[in-house]
Amino acid sequence: MPLVRYRKVVILGYRSVGKTSLAHQFVKGEFLEGYDPTVENTYSKIVTLGKDEFHLHLVDTAGQDEYSILPYSFIIGVHGYVLVYSVTSLHSFQVIESLYQKLHEGHGKTRLPVVLVGNKADLSPDREVQAVEGKKLAESWGATFMESSARETQLTQGIFTKVIQEIARVENSYGQE
Ligand code: GDP
Numbered sequence: 001m002p003l004v005r006y007r008k009v010v011i012l013g014y015r016s017v018g019k020t021s022l023a024h025q026f027v028k029g030e031f032l033e034g035y036d037p038t039v040e041n042t043y044s045k046i047v048t049l050g051k052d053e054f055h056l057h058l059v060d061t062a063g064q065d066e067y068s069i070l071p072y073s074f075i076i077g078v079h080g081y082v083l084v085y086s087v088t089s090l091h092s093f094q095v096i097e098s099l100y101q102k103l104h105e106g107h108g109k110t111r112l113p114v115v116l117v118g119n120k121a122d123l124s125p126d127r128e129v130q131a132v133e134g135k136k137l138a139e140s141w142g143a144t145f146m147e148s149s150a151r152e153t154q155l156t157q158g159i160f161t162k163v164i165q166e167i168a169r170v171e172n173s174y175g176q177e
Pocket residue numbers: 014015016017018019020021022032033034035036037038062063119120121122123148149150151
């Protein structure tokens with residue numbers, strides 16, 4: 001019998017970077033052009049990785065900026081985070097840095113399972129953030145970095161598979177301390 005583990009993952013980032021589009025692509029396998037702004041939405045999906053099954057509960061948030069106060073529900077009982085910026089918006093990248101600091105403090109400065117995502121990579125001609133900058137930021141947190149496009153099913157699946165693996169990686173690193 002496979003073990004089914006529950007994982008709660010919150011998607012955070014500035015508005016309009018593609019949080020809803022990524023969640024929708026992941027769960028429904030399609031890209032929605034001009035989707036409505038999100039209030040807050042949750043999605044569930046069973047993900048199988050090797051012998052294990054994960055019940056992934058995704059919280060798609062309304063979007064934050066550098067002044068946002070993160071509610072407890074984004075901290076307590078959350079296993080991992082997908083932090084999204086758009087490669088076409090330097091401001092959205094700057095917001096991510098301040099969001100991470102707030103999460104890190106909210107979790108008592110422990111190591112966090114995070115996947116940093118530079119979305120809208122299909123709009124590369126309008127790029128304001130280079131991949132190497134995203135990579136550097138993620139490395140400074142000990143996190144994983146990926147560029148993606150919510151238009152691409154495979155790339156999007158990869159993000160959520162990765163966050164499940166990151167959660168396991170951080171849990172295991174605590175087990176060894
Ligand atoms: P959210 O506010 O962060 O949830 O952003 P949305 O998912 O609502 O996306 C904002 C806009 O960007 C919408 O018009 C989407 O269709 C578009 N969008 C989202 N992701 C991508 C992407 O990867 N590539 C392109 N070209 N457009 C995207």
